[in-house]
Amino acid sequence: MNELSVTRLIAAPPAKVWDALVNRTNEWWCPVPWRAEVDWGERRAGAATHTVMYGPDGEVHQHPGLILAWDEGRRVASTDSIVGDLEPNTPFMIGIWEIAPEGDGTRYTARARHWSVEAMEQHREMGFEQGWNACTDQLQALCER
Known part of the structure; x- marks a missing residue:
């Protein structure tokens, strides 16, 4: 599988991590100094x-997509390969964000699955590890306050 991932044990209960994950997404989604406005829709x-x-520097990147899974309190997955009214789009990845209770905290795992090795390597070269770890740091700090 052409997957890149980040996992972290967060010292907060799953309900708090889930709330931050889906209701406070704009506060952690992009590595600072970037910022994001995430609309999960329905x-x-x-x-x-x-x-x-x-x-x-004034950059603006639009990322429409489709929710593939919404398992309340556990997992959300989306893709950029389908947009609008089931219109094919040039695919880059499937993003999967999962949480699970672990000890006194929550195991957070974020996965990026790609259609090809080339797309995965492109994502790695774009700074996947640094970027997604920075986002995870921001999520963790938000949850552990």
């Missing part, structure tokens, strides 16, 4: 989702 499989990422 919060169900098959619903449209839309993210806009803003860079420190």
